[in-house]
Amino acid sequence: xxxxxxxxGSPKWFYELTGRWLPWLVAAMSLLxxxxxxxxxxxxxxxxxxxxxIRIMYIHVPFASISLAFFPLMAIAGTVTLVWKIKLADxxxxxxxxxxxxxxxxxxxxxxIWGSDIWGTWWIWDGRLTSMLLQLFLLIGVISLRSxxxxxxxxxxxxAVLSIVGCINVxxxxxxxxxxxxxxxxxxxxxxxxxxxxxxxxxxxxVIMIFAIYLFFAVALILSTRNEILxxxxxxxxxxxxxxxx
Amino acid sequence: MKPQRKKRLGIIxxxxxxxxxxxxxxxxxxxxxxxxxxxxxxxxxxxxxPGQRIRIGGMVKEGSVLSAQDSLRVEFAATDYAHxxxxxxxxxxxxxxxxGQGVVVEGSINSAGVFxxxxxxxxxxxxxxxxxxxxxLDASGASSANHQLxxxx
Numbered sequence: 337x338x339x340x341x342x343x344x345g346s347p348k349w350f351y352e353l354t355g356r357w358l359p360w361l362v363a364a365m366s367l368l369x370x371x372x373x374x375x376x377x378x379x380x381x382x383x384x385x386x387x388x389x390i391r392i393m394y395i396h397v398p399f400a401s402i403s404l405a406f407f408p409l410m411a412i413a414g415t416v417t418l419v420w421k422i423k424l425a426d427x428x429x430x431x432x433x434x435x436x437x438x439x440x441x442x443x444x445x446x447x448x449i450w451g452s453d454i455w456g457t458w459w460i461w462d463g464r465l466t467s468m469l470l471q472l473f474l475l476i477g478v479i480s481l482r483s484x485x486x487x488x489x490x491x492x493x494x495x496a497v498l499s500i501v502g503c504i505n506v507x508x509x510x511x512x513x514x515x516x517x518x519x520x521x522x523x524x525x526x527x528x529x530x531x532x533x534x535x536x537x538x539x540x541x542x543v544i545m546i547f548a549i550y551l552f553f554a555v556a557l558i559l560s561t562r563n564e565i566l567x568x569x570x571x572x573x574x575x576x577x578x579x580x581x582x
Numbered sequence: 583m584k585p586q587r588k589k590r591l592g593i594i595x596x597x598x599x600x601x602x603x604x605x606x607x608x609x610x611x612x613x614x615x616x617x618x619x620x621x622x623x624x625x626x627x628x629x630x631x632p633g634q635r636i637r638i639g640g641m642v643k644e645g646s647v648l649s650a651q652d653s654l655r656v657e658f659a660a661t662d663y664a665h666x667x668x669x670x671x672x673x674x675x676x677x678x679x680x681x682g683q684g685v686v687v688e689g690s691i692n693s694a695g696v697f698x699x700x701x702x703x704x705x706x707x708x709x710x711x712x713x714x715x716x717x718x719l720d721a722s723g724a725s726s727a728n729h730q731l732x733x734x735x
Contacts, residue, residue: 381712385678390710419591456676456703460686462618500598504605515609516616517639519686524708531718533709 345422347565348574354558361555368548375541392450394542398549400443403471404506405553406436410478411503414496426492427568429499430482431560435553437475444468455519463512464520467505474502488568619686626665632691638667639686639705647681660685660697667691671699678704 343349376394383390410432416425447465452458459465478495485491513522526539569575583591609616619639620630630636640660647658654673658681659666669687679685684705689698711719 381714383710384713384716385683385706386710393710415591415594418594419587454676454678454704454706456678457701460618460703463616500594501601503598504602507602508605508609516613516618517621518618519703519705521706521708524710531715533711533715533719535711535715537712538710 341420342422345416345420345424347424347427347569348572350424351562351565354562358555358558361551361558365548365551365555368544368551372541372545372548376545380541381537386454389450389453392446394545396443396446396450397542398546399439399446400468401546402549402553403436403440403443403468404509406432406439406475407471407499407503407506410436410495410499414499417492417496423568424565426488426496427564428557428561429492429495431557431564433475433478433482433495435556435560437472437479439553440468440472440475444472451519460519462518462520463516464509464518467509467512471502471505471509474498474505478502622660622662622665622667625667625691630691632693635688635690637686637688638669638697639684640667642679642681642683642685644681660687667697668695669697669699671702673700673702675702676704678706 372394376391380391380394382388410429413425413429413432416422417429444465447468448458451460478498481498482491482495485494512518513520524534526534526536528536566575566578619637622638622640624630625638638660640662643659643661643666646661646666647656649656656671656675657669658671659668661667669689671687671689679702684707686703686705687697687699688701688703691697
Protein backbone atom coordinates (compact mmCIF):
# COMPACT_ATOMS: atom_id res chain seq x y z
CA UNK A 337 0.00 0.00 0.00
CA UNK A 338 3.03 2.29 0.35
CA UNK A 339 4.16 2.01 -3.26
CA UNK A 340 2.27 5.14 -4.29
CA UNK A 341 4.20 7.01 -1.64
CA UNK A 342 7.51 5.93 -3.11
CA UNK A 343 6.35 6.77 -6.62
CA UNK A 344 5.48 10.23 -5.35
CA GLY A 345 9.06 10.54 -4.16
CA SER A 346 10.58 9.90 -7.57
CA PRO A 347 12.67 12.93 -8.62
CA LYS A 348 11.90 12.25 -12.30
CA TRP A 349 8.17 12.27 -11.64
CA PHE A 350 8.48 15.52 -9.63
CA TYR A 351 10.59 17.14 -12.37
CA GLU A 352 8.07 16.33 -15.10
CA LEU A 353 5.02 17.27 -13.05
CA THR A 354 6.39 20.65 -11.92
CA GLY A 355 7.55 21.33 -15.47
CA ARG A 356 3.90 21.23 -16.51
CA TRP A 357 2.72 23.27 -13.50
CA LEU A 358 5.30 26.07 -13.60
CA PRO A 359 3.80 28.26 -16.37
CA TRP A 360 0.40 28.23 -14.62
CA LEU A 361 1.89 28.99 -11.22
CA VAL A 362 3.95 31.86 -12.61
CA ALA A 363 0.92 33.28 -14.43
CA ALA A 364 -1.27 33.10 -11.30
CA MET A 365 1.51 34.62 -9.20
CA SER A 366 2.07 37.54 -11.57
CA LEU A 367 -1.64 38.29 -11.76
CA LEU A 368 -2.16 38.20 -7.99
CA UNK A 369 1.00 40.24 -7.33
CA UNK A 370 -0.09 42.92 -9.81
CA UNK A 371 -3.64 43.14 -8.43
CA UNK A 372 -2.47 42.98 -4.82
CA UNK A 373 0.27 45.61 -5.09
CA UNK A 374 -1.81 48.09 -7.07
CA UNK A 375 -4.74 47.65 -4.67
CA UNK A 376 -2.57 47.94 -1.57
CA UNK A 377 -0.66 51.01 -2.77
CA UNK A 378 -3.46 52.98 -4.40
CA UNK A 379 -6.88 51.88 -3.21
CA UNK A 380 -6.59 50.82 0.43
CA UNK A 381 -7.82 53.68 2.66
CA UNK A 382 -5.14 55.22 4.90
CA UNK A 383 -5.36 54.18 8.53
CA UNK A 384 -7.00 56.55 11.02
CA UNK A 385 -3.83 56.78 13.10
CA UNK A 386 -1.00 55.42 10.95
CA UNK A 387 -1.94 57.04 7.64
CA UNK A 388 -0.15 55.68 4.59
CA UNK A 389 2.37 53.76 6.67
CA ILE A 390 -0.29 51.05 6.95
CA ARG A 391 0.64 49.96 3.42
CA ILE A 392 3.80 48.32 4.77
CA MET A 393 1.43 45.70 6.21
CA TYR A 394 0.80 44.34 2.71
CA ILE A 395 4.44 43.32 2.45
CA HIS A 396 5.16 42.58 6.09
CA VAL A 397 2.24 40.25 6.91
CA PRO A 398 2.57 37.96 3.84
CA PHE A 399 6.32 37.52 4.35
CA ALA A 400 5.94 37.02 8.09
CA SER A 401 3.12 34.50 7.75
CA ILE A 402 4.94 32.46 5.13
CA SER A 403 8.13 32.50 7.20
CA LEU A 404 6.30 30.36 9.74
CA ALA A 405 5.70 27.66 7.10
CA PHE A 406 9.36 26.83 6.54
CA PHE A 407 10.18 24.90 9.68
CA PRO A 408 7.02 22.73 9.53
CA LEU A 409 7.77 22.07 5.85
CA MET A 410 11.40 21.16 6.58
CA ALA A 411 10.33 19.05 9.57
CA ILE A 412 7.84 17.04 7.51
CA ALA A 413 10.42 16.59 4.75
CA GLY A 414 12.99 15.67 7.41
CA THR A 415 10.70 13.05 8.95
CA VAL A 416 10.14 11.52 5.51
CA THR A 417 13.91 11.51 4.99
CA LEU A 418 14.59 9.83 8.33
CA VAL A 419 11.80 7.26 8.17
CA TRP A 420 11.42 6.43 4.48
CA LYS A 421 14.78 7.64 3.14
CA ILE A 422 13.13 9.33 0.16
CA LYS A 423 15.72 11.53 -1.53
CA LEU A 424 13.26 14.01 -2.99
CA ALA A 425 12.16 15.03 0.52
CA ASP A 426 15.73 15.97 1.40
CA UNK A 427 16.16 17.93 -1.84
CA UNK A 428 13.08 19.99 -0.95
CA UNK A 429 14.31 20.47 2.63
CA UNK A 430 17.72 21.59 1.37
CA UNK A 431 16.35 24.22 -1.01
CA UNK A 432 13.75 25.44 1.50
CA UNK A 433 16.33 26.53 4.10
CA UNK A 434 17.94 29.45 2.20
CA UNK A 435 14.53 30.58 0.93
CA UNK A 436 13.27 30.53 4.51
CA UNK A 437 16.18 32.64 5.65
CA UNK A 438 15.41 35.24 2.97
CA UNK A 439 11.70 35.34 3.77
CA UNK A 440 12.39 35.63 7.50
CA UNK A 441 14.93 38.39 6.91
CA UNK A 442 12.45 40.29 4.73
CA UNK A 443 9.74 39.95 7.39
CA UNK A 444 12.18 41.31 10.01
CA UNK A 445 13.36 44.13 7.74
CA UNK A 446 9.88 45.27 6.71
CA UNK A 447 8.73 45.12 10.32
CA UNK A 448 11.75 47.11 11.41
CA ILE A 449 11.01 49.87 8.90
CA TRP A 450 7.39 49.93 10.03
CA GLY A 451 8.44 50.05 13.68
CA SER A 452 10.90 52.87 13.14
CA ASP A 453 8.07 55.05 11.89
CA ILE A 454 5.20 54.04 14.19
CA TRP A 455 6.71 52.70 17.41
CA GLY A 456 9.67 55.05 17.40
CA THR A 457 12.31 52.30 17.34
CA TRP A 458 13.89 49.96 14.79
CA TRP A 459 14.20 47.10 17.21
CA ILE A 460 13.00 45.97 20.61
CA TRP A 461 13.71 42.69 22.37
CA ASP A 462 10.11 41.65 22.85
CA GLY A 463 8.82 38.08 22.53
CA ARG A 464 7.70 38.30 18.92
CA LEU A 465 10.77 40.02 17.48
CA THR A 466 13.24 37.95 19.45
CA SER A 467 11.67 34.60 18.55
CA MET A 468 11.56 35.64 14.89
CA LEU A 469 15.26 36.58 15.00
CA LEU A 470 15.92 33.18 16.59
CA GLN A 471 14.22 31.55 13.61
CA LEU A 472 16.55 33.43 11.25
CA PHE A 473 19.57 32.15 13.22
CA LEU A 474 18.15 28.61 13.28
CA LEU A 475 17.73 28.69 9.51
CA ILE A 476 21.28 29.96 9.06
CA GLY A 477 22.28 27.10 11.39
CA VAL A 478 20.53 24.55 9.17
CA ILE A 479 22.26 25.98 6.08
CA SER A 480 25.68 25.92 7.78
CA LEU A 481 25.15 22.38 9.07
CA ARG A 482 24.30 21.24 5.57
CA SER A 483 27.41 22.75 4.06
CA UNK A 484 29.65 21.61 6.92
CA UNK A 485 28.93 17.93 6.33
CA UNK A 486 30.51 16.44 3.21
CA UNK A 487 28.43 13.28 3.15
CA UNK A 488 24.97 13.92 1.63
CA UNK A 489 23.18 11.29 3.73
CA UNK A 490 24.74 12.41 7.00
CA UNK A 491 23.90 16.05 6.20
CA UNK A 492 20.32 15.07 5.37
CA UNK A 493 19.87 13.29 8.71
CA UNK A 494 21.47 16.06 10.79
CA UNK A 495 19.42 18.79 9.10
CA ALA A 496 16.24 16.72 9.47
CA VAL A 497 16.75 16.49 13.24
CA LEU A 498 17.54 20.21 13.55
CA SER A 499 14.45 21.08 11.48
CA ILE A 500 12.18 18.97 13.70
CA VAL A 501 13.62 20.63 16.81
CA GLY A 502 13.37 24.11 15.24
CA CYS A 503 9.67 23.54 14.64
CA ILE A 504 8.95 24.25 18.30
CA ASN A 505 10.04 27.86 17.80
CA VAL A 506 7.20 28.35 15.30
CA UNK A 507 4.65 27.96 18.10
CA UNK A 508 6.64 30.39 20.24
CA UNK A 509 6.60 32.99 17.42
CA UNK A 510 2.90 32.48 16.74
CA UNK A 511 1.73 32.73 20.36
CA UNK A 512 4.42 35.11 21.71
CA UNK A 513 2.01 38.06 21.43
CA UNK A 514 -0.63 36.19 23.47
CA UNK A 515 1.59 34.60 26.12
CA UNK A 516 3.61 37.68 27.00
CA UNK A 517 3.10 41.40 26.76
CA UNK A 518 4.99 42.74 23.77
CA UNK A 519 5.36 45.94 21.80
CA UNK A 520 4.22 44.02 18.73
CA UNK A 521 0.45 43.93 18.33
CA UNK A 522 -1.51 40.66 18.58
CA UNK A 523 -3.07 39.19 15.43
CA UNK A 524 -5.84 41.35 13.97
CA UNK A 525 -9.32 39.78 14.02
CA UNK A 526 -11.09 40.58 10.75
CA UNK A 527 -14.63 41.84 10.45
CA UNK A 528 -16.80 41.05 7.45
CA UNK A 529 -19.39 43.82 7.81
CA UNK A 530 -17.29 46.77 6.64
CA UNK A 531 -18.49 48.91 9.53
CA UNK A 532 -15.92 47.86 12.12
CA UNK A 533 -12.16 47.83 12.31
CA UNK A 534 -10.22 45.51 9.96
CA UNK A 535 -13.06 45.46 7.43
CA UNK A 536 -12.99 43.86 3.96
CA UNK A 537 -11.50 47.02 2.37
CA UNK A 538 -8.39 46.24 4.43
CA UNK A 539 -8.15 42.44 4.52
CA UNK A 540 -9.27 41.47 0.99
CA UNK A 541 -6.15 42.96 -0.66
CA UNK A 542 -4.09 41.47 2.18
CA VAL A 543 -5.42 37.98 1.43
CA ILE A 544 -4.59 38.52 -2.25
CA MET A 545 -1.04 39.53 -1.33
CA ILE A 546 -0.68 36.50 0.97
CA PHE A 547 -1.72 34.16 -1.86
CA ALA A 548 0.62 35.98 -4.26
CA ILE A 549 3.59 35.61 -1.92
CA TYR A 550 2.70 31.96 -1.26
CA LEU A 551 2.74 31.35 -5.02
CA PHE A 552 6.05 33.19 -5.25
CA PHE A 553 7.39 30.86 -2.58
CA ALA A 554 6.04 27.80 -4.42
CA VAL A 555 7.62 28.92 -7.70
CA ALA A 556 10.97 29.69 -6.05
CA LEU A 557 10.96 26.35 -4.19
CA ILE A 558 10.07 24.37 -7.31
CA LEU A 559 12.72 26.10 -9.43
CA SER A 560 15.50 25.51 -6.92
CA THR A 561 14.38 21.94 -6.20
CA ARG A 562 14.46 21.17 -9.94
CA ASN A 563 17.98 22.52 -10.03
CA GLU A 564 18.92 20.32 -7.08
CA ILE A 565 17.36 17.27 -8.77
CA LEU A 566 19.42 17.79 -11.92
CA UNK A 567 22.57 18.11 -9.86
CA UNK A 568 22.05 15.10 -7.65
CA UNK A 569 20.64 12.84 -10.36
CA UNK A 570 23.21 13.90 -12.95
CA UNK A 571 24.28 10.29 -13.44
CA UNK A 572 20.70 9.09 -14.08
CA UNK A 573 19.83 8.18 -17.66
CA UNK A 574 16.82 10.48 -17.87
CA UNK A 575 18.83 13.55 -16.80
CA UNK A 576 21.54 12.81 -19.35
CA UNK A 577 18.90 12.41 -22.07
CA UNK A 578 17.35 15.69 -20.98
CA UNK A 579 20.66 17.54 -21.13
CA UNK A 580 21.50 16.06 -24.52
CA UNK A 581 18.21 17.12 -26.09
CA UNK A 582 18.25 20.57 -24.53
CA MET B 583 4.89 0.25 7.00
CA LYS B 584 7.91 -1.87 7.80
CA PRO B 585 8.49 -2.39 11.55
CA GLN B 586 11.88 -0.71 11.28
CA ARG B 587 10.31 2.42 9.80
CA LYS B 588 7.57 2.38 12.38
CA LYS B 589 10.23 2.31 15.08
CA ARG B 590 12.15 5.25 13.55
CA LEU B 591 8.94 7.29 13.26
CA GLY B 592 8.17 6.45 16.89
CA ILE B 593 11.59 7.67 18.03
CA ILE B 594 11.21 10.95 16.12
CA UNK B 595 7.74 11.60 17.54
CA UNK B 596 8.97 10.78 21.04
CA UNK B 597 11.93 13.19 20.78
CA UNK B 598 9.73 15.95 19.33
CA UNK B 599 7.14 15.52 22.09
CA UNK B 600 9.79 15.43 24.81
CA UNK B 601 11.48 18.58 23.52
CA UNK B 602 8.18 20.42 23.24
CA UNK B 603 7.38 19.68 26.86
CA UNK B 604 10.88 20.78 27.93
CA UNK B 605 10.68 24.05 25.98
CA UNK B 606 7.12 24.63 27.20
CA UNK B 607 8.12 24.26 30.83
CA UNK B 608 11.17 26.49 30.37
CA UNK B 609 9.13 29.25 28.76
CA UNK B 610 6.47 28.92 31.44
CA UNK B 611 9.12 29.32 34.13
CA UNK B 612 10.62 32.32 32.35
CA UNK B 613 7.32 34.00 31.50
CA UNK B 614 7.88 36.87 33.93
CA UNK B 615 11.24 37.63 32.36
CA UNK B 616 9.99 37.44 28.80
CA UNK B 617 7.28 40.01 29.41
CA UNK B 618 8.37 43.26 27.80
CA UNK B 619 6.98 45.60 30.40
CA UNK B 620 5.41 45.98 33.83
CA UNK B 621 1.86 47.27 34.11
CA UNK B 622 1.03 50.24 36.38
CA UNK B 623 -0.82 47.78 38.63
CA UNK B 624 2.34 45.72 39.09
CA UNK B 625 4.20 48.93 39.94
CA UNK B 626 1.52 49.91 42.46
CA UNK B 627 1.82 46.48 44.06
CA UNK B 628 5.49 47.15 44.68
CA UNK B 629 6.96 44.63 42.27
CA UNK B 630 9.49 47.18 41.08
CA UNK B 631 12.41 48.57 43.08
CA PRO B 632 13.41 52.25 42.80
CA GLY B 633 16.41 52.71 40.53
CA GLN B 634 15.86 49.41 38.73
CA ARG B 635 15.85 49.87 34.92
CA ILE B 636 12.51 48.65 33.64
CA ARG B 637 9.83 49.25 31.04
CA ILE B 638 6.27 50.22 31.88
CA GLY B 639 3.43 49.76 29.43
CA GLY B 640 0.07 51.48 29.62
CA MET B 641 -2.17 54.12 28.13
CA VAL B 642 -1.40 57.83 28.24
CA LYS B 643 -4.02 59.02 30.71
CA GLU B 644 -6.53 61.50 29.28
CA GLY B 645 -5.82 65.04 30.51
CA SER B 646 -2.51 64.16 32.09
CA VAL B 647 -0.07 65.44 29.46
CA LEU B 648 1.85 68.62 30.38
CA SER B 649 4.54 69.80 28.01
CA ALA B 650 7.05 72.56 28.70
CA GLN B 651 6.96 75.65 26.47
CA ASP B 652 10.70 76.14 26.17
CA SER B 653 12.06 72.57 26.08
CA LEU B 654 11.23 68.99 25.12
CA ARG B 655 10.27 68.15 28.70
CA VAL B 656 6.92 66.41 29.07
CA GLU B 657 5.03 64.95 32.00
CA PHE B 658 2.18 62.48 31.75
CA ALA B 659 0.66 59.51 33.54
CA ALA B 660 0.62 55.94 32.24
CA THR B 661 -2.48 54.06 33.28
CA ASP B 662 -4.04 50.63 32.93
CA TYR B 663 -7.36 52.08 34.16
CA ALA B 664 -6.72 50.61 37.59
CA HIS B 665 -3.53 52.40 38.66
CA UNK B 666 -1.41 55.29 37.32
CA UNK B 667 2.32 55.92 37.18
CA UNK B 668 3.55 59.53 36.80
CA UNK B 669 6.19 59.79 34.06
CA UNK B 670 8.76 62.50 33.30
CA UNK B 671 10.51 62.52 29.97
CA UNK B 672 12.73 64.84 27.98
CA UNK B 673 13.13 64.06 24.31
CA UNK B 674 11.32 63.44 21.07
CA UNK B 675 8.01 61.60 21.29
CA UNK B 676 6.77 59.22 18.58
CA UNK B 677 4.17 60.67 16.19
CA UNK B 678 1.51 58.36 17.56
CA UNK B 679 1.93 59.74 21.11
CA UNK B 680 -1.27 61.32 22.38
CA UNK B 681 -3.76 60.99 25.20
CA GLY B 682 -5.49 57.62 25.24
CA GLN B 683 -2.72 56.03 23.18
CA GLY B 684 -0.72 53.00 24.27
CA VAL B 685 2.93 53.60 25.21
CA VAL B 686 5.89 51.61 26.45
CA VAL B 687 8.41 53.70 28.43
CA GLU B 688 11.95 52.78 29.43
CA GLY B 689 13.64 54.14 32.52
CA SER B 690 13.48 53.83 36.27
CA ILE B 691 11.38 54.94 39.20
CA ASN B 692 13.00 57.47 41.56
CA SER B 693 12.50 57.58 45.31
CA ALA B 694 9.60 60.02 44.91
CA GLY B 695 7.68 57.42 42.89
CA VAL B 696 8.10 59.30 39.60
CA PHE B 697 9.21 57.31 36.57
CA UNK B 698 12.13 59.01 34.78
CA UNK B 699 11.82 57.82 31.19
CA UNK B 700 14.80 57.70 28.85
CA UNK B 701 12.75 56.47 25.91
CA UNK B 702 9.06 56.53 24.96
CA UNK B 703 7.70 54.10 22.36
CA UNK B 704 4.20 54.03 20.90
CA UNK B 705 2.22 50.81 21.17
CA UNK B 706 -0.72 50.49 18.82
CA UNK B 707 -3.46 47.90 18.79
CA UNK B 708 -4.49 45.37 16.17
CA UNK B 709 -7.41 47.43 14.82
CA UNK B 710 -6.90 49.13 11.47
CA UNK B 711 -9.56 51.29 9.85
CA UNK B 712 -10.05 54.36 7.72
CA UNK B 713 -10.75 57.72 9.40
CA UNK B 714 -14.36 57.48 8.13
CA UNK B 715 -14.97 54.14 9.84
CA UNK B 716 -13.33 55.46 13.00
CA UNK B 717 -15.54 58.58 12.96
CA UNK B 718 -18.65 56.46 12.42
CA LEU B 719 -17.71 54.16 15.28
CA ASP B 720 -17.02 57.09 17.58
CA ALA B 721 -20.31 58.75 16.62
CA SER B 722 -22.28 55.61 17.42
CA GLY B 723 -20.35 55.30 20.66
CA ALA B 724 -19.74 51.65 19.91
CA SER B 725 -16.02 51.69 20.11
CA SER B 726 -13.62 53.05 22.26
CA ALA B 727 -11.12 51.23 20.20
CA ASN B 728 -8.41 52.54 22.43
CA HIS B 729 -9.77 50.87 25.50
CA GLN B 730 -9.30 47.50 23.86
CA LEU B 731 -5.68 48.42 23.59
CA UNK B 732 -5.02 47.95 27.28
CA UNK B 733 -1.93 45.88 27.80
CA UNK B 734 -3.02 42.55 29.11
CA UNK B 735 -1.60 41.90 32.53
